Amino acid sequence: MKSYIGVLRSPGAWRFLIPALVARLPFAMLQIGILLLVQWATGSYGAAGLASAAAAIAQAVVGPQTGRLADRHGQARVLIPQVALHAGALGTLLLLAAHGASLLPLTVFSALAGASMPQVSSMVRARWSHLLQGSGRLGAAFALESITDELTFTLAPVLLVAVSTVFSPVWALALALLLVLAGTLVFARVRVGAPTPAPASSRASGVLRLRGVALLAGGAAAIGTVFGATQVGVTSFTAALGQPGSAGAIYGTFSAASMVGGIVYGARKWRWSPSRRLVLLLALLVFAAALPSVAATAPPALTYGFMYAAVALAGLVIAPAVITAYTMVERLVGAEARTEAYTWLGGAIGLGIATGAAIAGRLTDAFGPAAAFLVPPAAVGAAALVLLLRSASLTPIERPGSSNPPDERPAQKALDAQDIVLPPLTASRCPVMNRAPGEARNATASATSIGTPM
Template structure:
């Protein structure tokens, strides 16, 4: 066999020289240059990359039915920021007494603290669609009764009784959070994103609600704000209750009889105390900021200053939802409350300079700590309460916040009267934030007496 022949695997000879000549005869060509992608394609790639961080929100709203119940709930939640402002403007404009208006709304707040958990307990036992609609109808009748009593000059006590009837308004935000908790019972990351969105929605509704109420009451008629808020509430709840496929099922009654109150669940009372202090931050910050703006001669800008605080919280809530929660929820809650206590020092320092521009920036930054605190806290409430008591647990958290707001408003007013509308009055929200962090720290050191109930 020649030197240019080899044996292949089957023992047959193959001519290596022929292969070499064949390859040598092929024309030599340079490799095809790689052309850059068209500009439109490059922009498209950047566009997609820029919106990739929103994937967690696209993921939760890809579940069938979530967009429908969210839109309906936002419609029902917007009046939460309208009703009290509309009542104050309507009563003060017709009766000429802010004291009467404050007494009426304070009575309604106290009635809500009593009736709210009871309404939530009925929703836990019988379902959202069966209880939320009649409870909302009763609340709307109370609002319409208040409107008629004010318009026709009824006695003052009728105003108090009418507004107290609105206390049956269901916790619309809590019902939405309960649906997310049921849909993503096995996905903590998705629940975190959903809770972050809900907190941002709360901030948005309480930002737009007072503005819309003021516009309606001043531009149309004193009764317009209450009438529109009642119509939006009833329409939103009816649309929300119609979304049955995402409604969480009613948990079976325990075999041992009536379940114990969520207030007796280990770990929940200290958490509610933290919410109480956090509500005091909100209430006192509002009163002190209005007084500061009035003292600076820019009272009309007080709403804008408070809007910056809500905008900061809303943006922080949305950004917080993009993060994947890591570590123990109690430690994250402690970190959030500590950050809130630190950032609440900024308005105190800014107001001491007497500059409203510095205060505006400080309020924007201070608001960025409140949403993560509320998101983490509400997540812990959902983990601590069993599925059959989730609405009641969330409503108790909201009740604690409302109680804190009332106490904070009173404390902020006292500080303004005794310390003046200066930077010193901002010590009240700073102290309330420090108290919230201290309660969270003491709770974290004690540690839970039992592991949290898994969200199911």
């Protein structure tokens, strides 16, 4: 706890942390909010799923580009026009929905709203990297970001659904719009920890061309399938047993276990290099993510208990895996490109969530709930194998602005635990779309309970 207190006492930290928290709540509200809004406007869950998916894909694709612009031109010069564009897109979407517009314009402006969502979470991480570079407190700062992500993605959807239920989805997203405007504008004005803009020439090739980054993005996408497929599997599992309301408690167990796993993992100093830890954690995740499939086929008297235990074990493993993937970004990418790199991993997790949910939904329709839980071990297993075979590409090399040495000699391994971060997961944790209306409604309500990715 002393290291966490030391981080929070960093000069000026609270000045950007508080507005950043306000701005990150709408980030976690957007996709579920669009789902509720479009379903309310059209009466179709299929249309709502399409619009929400458009927002998720646009955010995953465009987010890294805005991260690149922030690295090049500075955070404030990107955030202010970006949040203005987001306000215009989301405001137009609300007006269109309120006046009964057709699906096409609703989908277009949903995509624009997703593409223009300010990437505040990645920018906070970039500020910590700049502010505490070379400090033993950097790991604690990233661990705090992990906790913030978990809380944001747990509480924000609850607030959104509550306002939607009492008033309407229009008012819920209007609240999100006000929060993102206020939080982002204040955050942009606070310059504490803001990285110095990098010259354009140093950014010409793009982050994905840097050593190991594309491999990490692939691993992050595989991790994302755990969230998406587990969400589908749990929703269909509880619905098949006639107790759809219990899905929320199971999701909560998964999220709580993920938070505990992340906190415990981040509090320790590890002698193994991050690359070795990542491969090992992915191997463990293959096993842990397959356990819910076994639980779904257990005898009725035992199946619920087994399911709670299975998702808890998966949650305990997945947070350290995500943390280690983000650790590697800080080690592999120089300070001039980290914002973009963080958004690439967050976008990859989001795409993994969407892909895992889509595949799991089709398998569930064809073979039942247990089949949905087979998607994560297959995806994560493939990623672990690729990373094992290409592990040399994950060895850090010395870069300008990096706080890490070019090798991984034993004397340096104590530094490995200093680079710990949990992503904005997911900015795409949206509920399953390929469900019948009644099930989709349950999935939407249950999605408010799941946090981890971001």
